[in-house]
Amino acid sequence: MGEKKLKVKISIFLDIAFCIFFAIASNSDWMSNPIVWWGSIALIFVVQFIIYGGKLNFPISKYKIWAALFLMTCMFSLVYSINKNDSINVIKTLIVLALVMIYVESELNDYYSIEKMMSLYVIGIGITLLYVLLTQDMQQFQLAIVGEGNTGRWNGNDIGMNAAVCVTMIIYLFPRMKSRFIRIYYLVIGASSFYLMYWMGSRKTIVFFVLAICGIILLRQPKKIVRNLIIVICIMTVSWSLVMEVPALYKNVGWRLEALTASVTGKGTVDSSTLLREKYIKVGKEAFKKSPIIGYGINSYREINKFKTGHETYSHNNFVEIAVGLGLIGLIAYYWLYAYLLFCYLKLLIHRKVTFVTSFLFVLFILYLFTQVGLVVYDGLVQWMLLLLLFKAIGLDSK
Template sequence: MEYVNTKTKIDYLIHICTAIMISSFIIFDMDYRVSYILLGMTILIFGLLALRNNFKIVVKIDSFHKYILAFIAFAACSSIWSYNYNLAMRKALTILEILICMSVLYIYYSRYNSLSDLYTILMVSGFIVTIYSFYRYGIATIFLVLGRGDRLEDIFSNVNSIAMIISVAIITYIYKVLFEKMKIFSTGLCSCLAIMGIIVIAATGSRKALVMLILGGFLLFAIRFKSSSFLITVLKVLIIILIMYYILSQLRNVEMFKGIVDRMDGLIAMVTGKGTVDDSASTRAEFITIGIEKFKKHPILGYGMGNSGKVLADVIGGKETYFHNNYVELLVCGGLVGTIIYYMIWLKPIKEILIYRKYDTTAILSIIMATILLAMDYGLVTYFDKLNYFYIMIMYICAKNLRRKRDESKESF
């Protein structure tokens, strides 16, 4: 297969279109036209890709497609035993549509020697959402909410989704500062955008995004400053922990972060059993308990993909909702079989990235991203999320690039 090493103007156009597409997942999340926007951007990128390759496009079914298609097939089959046939088929079709979109990106970006461009696009997408958040909510509203210790409302997307893509952008920026050489202007601009992003995260009150940012930042600094000496490495890690602890403890004295710090206290109280547990945390804990009990009744195949709302409604009544936990959601809806099939999608590239990680520093960011995203599945339902499959695509491309670099290294000897 031919790999691209030089960029043309068309390549930069594709990068711009990809950044617009990824940011639109959040910006137009609550707009009924999001499907048309996704379709339009996919067609545009495919057209540019065709033009870039002189209208010669080779479509190859890789592991990326096979593993996701296996999960789509399971979701479709689960309609046979599900509560509601349409819900299961709708989930299967949704994931199929996402796969088609991501396949266009996969064809293009898997031909590059480095993931640097893709991670730059991910960073830019998060910063676009940051700027749009300031525009849509207004600077006055954001700081008013921060002053009251409240949370922004879900105006154009779920506030957790907004905060999390911004958190991913900041983590990517930290990686580029620590492991790649950024130009002074780019570093300054991104630093300003990162500060704006932190303000938006605080205004959303998203505990998930804050945990992502803390965990991602810690892992990046710990890896960057590790030493060949185990004792020195431990000492450096302890210093990083102390610095981060000091910074976080000081946030309590900043009025801007009062709301998100209070919400974190509620989450910590639920884990430790000490303090006041907020309603959101206790409700999610209740959902997990219900989900585990339901899973025990149908442990093999579950109740059918997309049927969590029906299952929960049988217990708690009221409006249908989901379990707010991807692991529990999959166990209830897909049983052990569906859960294993889905997480094999993740485990396949992660295994290869770990094995071949020494061949490119982007493996560091990929491993950290995978760790954070899988940890966040404890508080999110992501198996049918568009952005989730973009992250998965990055993992497969990273694994593919590392394998190729391993082969090139062997040939050079």
């Protein structure tokens, strides 16, 4: 019993190692430093080895199979990639994410451990959000919306989505957290997240957050459907009114939501950012038609886009990015796990065997899936974490 308690106390060092990795993996400046980046990865391996003597809980799971199949598809694409250096760079990131997730998965044995890992993730990402607030010029992100700002290594959409996911997790975790210090930290990070969401001016971020809150309300007590729908309608109405009527909010994101609506309905003025992204999608579709089965190599879209438009940038669409890079084979290799998780969750929901933590993670998962029409996420920490946490939660519910 004493040895077990000692191991539990020592395991806090592994928690710290995970927090450090989450912070560095979400920080564009720190990631660019090889010593810091590889050091954070090595720290997890070393600490885990010291605590468990090299023993690793390594059951074969569908998540690991998904990661392995997608990685193999990416590595095979090196054979025919039109830009091998770009392909190699993203494959290295994917390998790191896959390895770290193996260690994360080994720690997820019950609902408590899932909530604990969510808390560690929030703490780590929170460090990055505070770093952005203290070191970056917010005005540059505003200017970047119209293509005039210089944000260096940072991407406003990435920061905004990290903030939106972080504050949504805080809303779930806050009532469950007993530590006063962590609660204060949550409040600081929550306030910082709202501030950053405002300055980033990302419509995806705002829509994600509002719909996440609505989804949580609908699934928290699904039997009270009428009451929940009334609350959701009120939240969406008030949110839309605030964004459109409050001058500061309209200036940052309201007009962009109007432009997005115009793009969907065909009525109104579409902003230059939306038009440019539509052009990128068109470039991707044309490229996909010429090589629909295997694509042009992972992370090769930017090379094709540079030739077609003069802009050496990614497609801003996860589906297009994978379709161009890996073709139909890549789309299946990547998205089959999404279909599996969706099927498993709906099955549990129908049989009323789903827990609230699973429903919460499913809301984040499904909304993040929809944001992929405007984001490239296949090599991002957020997506790999959400998939793993939901996968483990569904597994526990199934038992």
